[in-house]
Amino acid sequence: MTLETVKQDFKSHLNKISAYQEALGLIFWDLRTGAPKKAIENRSEVIGILSSEVFNLSTSDKMAEYINELNANKSELDELTVKMLEECQKEFDRNRKIPEDEFKKYVILKSKSESVWEEAREKSDFSLFEPYLKELVETTKRFVGYWGYEGNPYNTLLDMFEPGVTVKDLDQVFGSVREAIVPLVKGIEKSTVKPDTGFVYKHFPKASQREFSVHVLKELGYDFDAGRLDETVHPFATGLNTGDVRITTRYDENDFRGAVFGTIHECGHALYEQNIDPALTGTPLSGGTSMGIHESQSLFMENFVGRHPEFWRRHLPALKEYSPEQFSDVSVEDFIAGINESKPSLIRVDADELTYALHIMIRYEIEKGLFNNEFEVSELPEVWNKKYKEYLGVVPSNDAEGILQDVHWSGGSFGYFPSYALGYMYAAQFKQAMLKDLPQFDEYIANGDIAPIKNWMTEKVHRFGKTKKPLEILKEATGEGLNAEHLIKYLEDKYSALYQLERAK
């Protein structure tokens, strides 16, 4: 067989894996957006069979042959094939260590757990979800055993979402962010500035919130010919292919912020996936390079664009059209003060920009503790509530607003949460670098001219998909490695101004 033939067969093999993943992506989207209840039982079987096939194709002897053959001729390969090869090898090495039947059981477990979690959350009853979470944690621990780890078992899980980041890094970086946030939170508590947020909680009909969300998505460059907006319990964006990147959101008729900022957040994720080089479609490189970089895109959109004062100078009039009574008396300044109110709270996704990181640190510490056998799944509600008291000074009154609030664990995602905080740092670093190329940043926002901003991100981040590693993208775009100082400075500037805080020198 010629090398050219091997390359072609390898490519077809990857196309097949990608096709199954696209079908699975649609199935998951459908399960969350409106599949009937009784569909789930057999659909879980379908998920099991398809995932198991993906697993087989990624770990098959055939794949081993491709990897060996291509590695033996690596110097003759084009760059793209090398990247695909490396991606496959990483996946191969990781998956080959898990017995097929265990993996299949795990996939079915995940699918069922998500449904059970939804029910448990509705009923605010952790005991319903507990046995599933326990099995998920045990399975994941067993998998870490198969994979091995360096330093800390949790490092292996972190590496799946943010290659190269370790518990040691996070303890350090999270430490310095915490040191900056805590005095700000205390300062805000003592500040005499108390933004009026009455308008936030006024009734805003779901249908109108949806219309406004669509309006904003269009302004931000989200391509509706390559996506759609639906409603779910837990909002997400999913890229089935670059021509089909779907967003979901959640509408609270008595607090429009969830839907509006949630939609803008998911829009950031979606712009990433819509703008990956289409030449990568059907390969394992057509996706975000890491969860942290992905999150940097959503947080950039949410905080640096969506909470920008100029953004609301432009969009408040439109918002007033969709809910006239609610906003008629609200000035732009009051609106900006109101939507940027910072106050310790219980629900992560509703948290403000400043205290959000504390929610992440709690989850990080819980996951780290779980995988270092510091406590059991059954103790989680207690541990959770204790940490909320300690970090944020608030205590959940039930499981739904505590331990059951996040979908992640029900999908087996452990090690994912820290990406949110890393995304914050990346986003602040991108913003810093972008300002050098686009000094008129504020003006673009004021004029609704988002294209230069989007194009910068596409040029520096989106288009590469997984052809570059997270720190490679960061370095090339900003000239630096991971650096928390830009985020810290941004938060200090912003909240000192909003709450007229004295700056410690």
Added chain:
Amino acid sequence: MTLETVKQDFKSHLNKISAYQEALGLIFWDLRTGAPKKAIENRSEVIGILSSEVFNLSTSDKMAEYINELNANKSELDELTVKMLEECQKEFDRNRKIPEDEFKKYVILKSKSESVWEEAREKSDFSLFEPYLKELVETTKRFVGYWGYEGNPYNTLLDMFEPGVTVKDLDQVFGSVREAIVPLVKGIEKSTVKPDTGFVYKHFPKASQREFSVHVLKELGYDFDAGRLDETVHPFATGLNTGDVRITTRYDENDFRGAVFGTIHECGHALYEQNIDPALTGTPLSGGTSMGIHESQSLFMENFVGRHPEFWRRHLPALKEYSPEQFSDVSVEDFIAGINESKPSLIRVDADELTYALHIMIRYEIEKGLFNNEFEVSELPEVWNKKYKEYLGVVPSNDAEGILQDVHWSGGSFGYFPSYALGYMYAAQFKQAMLKDLPQFDEYIANGDIAPIKNWMTEKVHRFGKTKKPLEILKEATGEGLNAEHLIKYLEDKYSALYQLERAK
């Protein structure tokens, strides 16, 4: 390997095929109900890959081994395994004759053709669709060449939808139905009875039509925990599994009949799929036994239930709630007369119960002609219009209301249309037999007590899935073979009464 092991492996193999088909079913549903435009290109690749995998699994050497092994031990097999074996063998024998690459191209062609058809129909431009239809016909002719045929090449296509039915049967049966319909249509033309249909065309908002459709579906026993209702250009029902049978409908704000009777029609299909024995899930036996029997279920629901005078004595008050102005002055008698108006028309799906069969006969004759090389695809608009003039006395003024109106050909379905007329006959035969067991039929409808009717159908038809052949089901349920007389008598009775026609003796 023991026979037990072979059976288990065979079952797993079938589960896999069924899982891929379920994923494909969801993909098709999604493409028709709201997938973004740019999704299509890569989604077509996904469809191609998955379908090709189904094809491979159904025609693999592995399948050949199962078939041989099980056939060699047929006497020791349970009945269900025998049925599965026979179903697989039929599929195997048919598919093995088509080269894999041709099949894959065909599947991709079908998927693209459906999109092109939608566009062509929107623009009312047959020339857009013509090259695709030409390729579909040529491919199908080539396939018939691979499969072989007896008597007439079109018989092979008929057999795929209604095993055992031939051109000879249809020429005869359609002949006698036509002989009965033509005098009725002429009588109605001359009748002085002219039902007032003004109320039909009054504005009925889409959202309210949807609500009424949901109301009716619930009354008819459609299980919303095992399905959902969406909107499409061409309404359909699709059974992904028995716990997920989805219905779509089309809303015309100036003619509510399409949505209401369309929904009731699709409900009949859906009840069939929702009530197949769940033990058959994951096997090739979990589906309707033939297109004709499937259509008998939808037409039974639409005509014998949904157009029953007692049905509207019960439901007109509800309809008045959803569109008060439209129906306020309409009596039940006027309503029944209005919705049963018979008048030659252009669009099949909007045709009345009496002239509907003529629409089918036109399509039957066109398909028969195409596959007997009597005319070319390019001549179809002309042939179509000529036949409409001849049979119904009406001529389409454009392609959208003529040759482009049906989705079927764009999906490669040739030989399907006759099932609609067969379904009519079966339905009338089932009704006749049901009356013997349920003489209070009219009363049940009057009281909205559909359960006994639905249960009779489940008992006699639904639950068997494909474990019984169409004529077997018909014979066991009615004691007869195919018999057009019940349908003819029903139509004569109904329309003679509605239009006060003199009965020829």
